[in-house]
Amino acid sequence: MTILPLRKFFAAAVVAVCLPLAPQVAAAAPAANLPDFTDLVDKVGPSVVNIRTTTRVTLSQGGGALPPGMDNGDMSEFFRRFFGIPLPQGPQGGQGGQGGQSPRGGQGGQGGQGSQGGQDSGPDNGDEQNSGVGSGFIMTSDGYVMTNAHVVDDADSIYVTLTDKREFKARLIGVDDRTDVAVVKIQANNLPAVNVGDSNKVRVGEWVVAIGSPFGLENTVTAGIVSAKGRDTGDYLPFIQTDVAVNPGNSGGPLINMQGEVIGINSQIYSRTGGFMGISFAIPIDEAMRVADQLKSTGKVTRGRIAVAIGEVTKDVADSLGLPKAQGALVSSVEPGGPAEKAGIQPGDIILKFNGQSVDTATDLPRMVGDTKPGSKATVTVWRKGQTRDLPITIAEMQTDKGAKADQKKAPEPKPRAANALGxxxxxxxxxxxxxxxxxxxxxxxxxxxxxxxxxxxxxxxxxxxxxxxxxxxxxxxxxxxxxxxxxxxxxxxxxxxxxxxxxxxxxxxxxx
CATH class of the missing domain: 2.30.42.10 (PDZ domain)
Incomplete structure (x- = not known):
């Protein structure tokens, strides 16, 4: 028996009562130009993977956290009586961790066939506890997989499950917290890799699809439109904003256009509840691929820096300084001895261009500088006292963040002067x-x-x-x-x-x- 919500029940009753009284009208024309995602999902779906992470724990002698005098049989009966379900399986899998079990718990496909890449995990599997779940996608047919850095953070082991239910223990290649991009590698060949699109060609209003594992539900497809581009959320990168339903577990999965190309990595949501509220953010694939290429080749990302702290240029500041419009990055501090100080950049300067590229907002500058090879020469165009100046600068390599510091002694008790027009x-x-x-x-x-x-x-x-x-x-x-x-x-x-x-x-x- 199917029980409908009351809202649906009353709506159906009203329609049934009112229908004979309504004037006969022509049947509505079938909707046209609505997208069909079926072929797209068939094409890209096999390239999307589930990523599960575990952490290693030390179990106490006697089986861990069971109350004194209780064994697994007692707990199984407890769960069966009061919850109507079997005892949830621990890290060892069901029924004593038989050889055919995968580290996921449960049956893990066809015995040992389901964990080809994970067999090097050895007997330590019994000490692993699931710590997180996310999504990813296959970059190359030889086993490189891209996901979010926060999906694999602090993981002792990473497991990648394909749509054909094969599970592999992955090797972490590298993570970049600044962009939230990570690359892992599994031992497999002839895998279905994604086609990478051009995120610069994304248009607001176009249809997009997300595939991932929200709340651990693998191979879930959701669709929506691009709501905005270049959305600044205070992070290092500008995001693609969509209304595609993205929830915990979708992180690291692909955002796909109607041509079946990956244009972003689903990374963040705006939420007051922890669940989807109609706004999600994806890392542009162009930026992610630049990071991934460095991670694959060196295991880390090398970025340039000029050692300044910057802020936005507001309209009031622009008007008061004679700038035609509010643009650029306002230098709030300069690190002593850093590249910017050596180049003559001063607090209060507004950086308008970097190497000839216009700096429209303050968040543009870190990306431009970061993409510049350390040791190379560049030109910074600044606005100072109503004029532009071109300053040559040598790019340094980004290290641990540190701000410009200056020890300040307490000033002697000041002798007041009369307040002026500024107060x-x-x-x-x-x-x-x-x-x-x-x-x-x-x-x-x-x-x-x-x-x-x-x-x-x-x-x-x-x-x-x-x-x-x-x-x-x-x-x-x-x-x-x-x-x-x-x-x-x-x-x-x-x-x-x-x-x-x-x-x-x-x-x-x-x-x-």
């Missing part, structure tokens, strides 16, 4: 502190009110520049601010801690507070 009282910075901060001038904020307070400035901030004028001392600061136009925004270059940024402020007029 700031400032004092000079002692020479020894200027040296420690590696700056040539500036003033320290003693008190804040009015426009500066509304803009977020704080006591202890250091003012380096007002508009295009570098500030050397408190007297000069007062002279410059005395002539500000209250009808125009002015950009104040502010250093707070190790970071430097522009803060747009509208000066107050004589009668304003």
């Amino acid at each position: 700031l009282s400032v004092t000079d910075i002692p020479a020894d502190q200027l040296s420690q901060l590696k700056i040539k001038g500036g003033v320290v904020v003693d008190s804040v009110d009015g426009p500066a307070a509304r803009a977020g400035l704080q006591k202890g901030d250091i003012i380096l520049r007002v508009g295009d004028t570098d500030i050397a001392n408190a007297k000069q600061f007062q002279d410059v601010t005395a002539h500000l136009d209250p009808q125009k925004m002015v950009a104040i270059l502010v250093r707070r801690g190790d970071n430097t940024q522009f803060v747009p402020i509208r000066p107050r007029g004589p009668a304003q507070k």
Whole structure:
């Protein structure tokens, strides 16, 4: 007997009652131009794999976590009586870990045939516990498989299951946490590899398909459209945003266009519940393949760096600095002795181009620099004081992240000055502190009110520049601010801690507070 939800039951009843009374209308025309995914799934489906990870644990003598006096037979009876199911199998598989069992637990296909690549795992299988499940796809016919880095993180063993139910123990080739890409290798040949597409040709609104193992349900197909391109989520890469249903377990699976080409790797979802809410993100395949090629050849990814911290350029900052539009990357700090400092890049500069390529947003710059070979020469175009400057720079190799540090001693108790049109009282910075901060001038904020307070400035901030004028001392600061136009925004270059940024402020007029 099939029980329908009440909502469906009442809807059917209403239709049954109202149908005879409704005027007869022409049958609706069949829907046209709806996509058919069947051939696509037949083509790409065999290239998608399930990835299962395990971690090795130490079991206590006597079988582990069973209560005293209980054995597996007792627990089996408990599960049968109260849950109506057999005792869930442990890492050893069912019925004492017979030779035909796979590490998955249960039957694992046709005995030992189901784990050809995993036979080198040896007797240690009994100490393994399942730790995660995800998806992946076959890159090459000789067994290279791509997935997400977070799928295989902290795994002691990685198992790859094909659609024909063969399971292999995989060897980790390399991971790149920054892009969330990983490559593993299984011992197999003549595998069905995917066709790689061009993510730069993806169009918003086109149909796409995801295949993976959501919640461990293997070979699940979902479809939707591309919702946006170049979506910045704060990570290293811009993502392809879709409305394809993606859930835990889909991670690492392919995003496929209507030509059967992989255009992305399903990686993230936006969720308040832990499940799918209509927004999912995929790593563009072009970026993923560049990473995968390095992982295959060297086991790691080498990136360039110029040693700066950057931020977005807002419209207010752009307007106050005379930039035609809000673009580029605002340099907030420069690492002492790094490539940027040697090239003459300064906090407050806005990087507009890197090697002739336009830097439209701040997230563009790390990718451009990262793709540049360490040791090579490049040209950085910056906006400074209303003009562009081309600065030659030598790219260094990215290492452990570290920011520009400067020890700061507490400034002596400042002597207040009268607040000005910006609402700031400032004092000079002692020479020894200027040296420690590696700056040539500036003033320290003693008190804040009015426009500066509304803009977020704080006591202890250091003012380096007002508009295009570098500030050397408190007297000069007062002279410059005395002539500000209250009808125009002015950009104040502010250093707070190790970071430097522009803060747009509208000066107050004589009668304003």
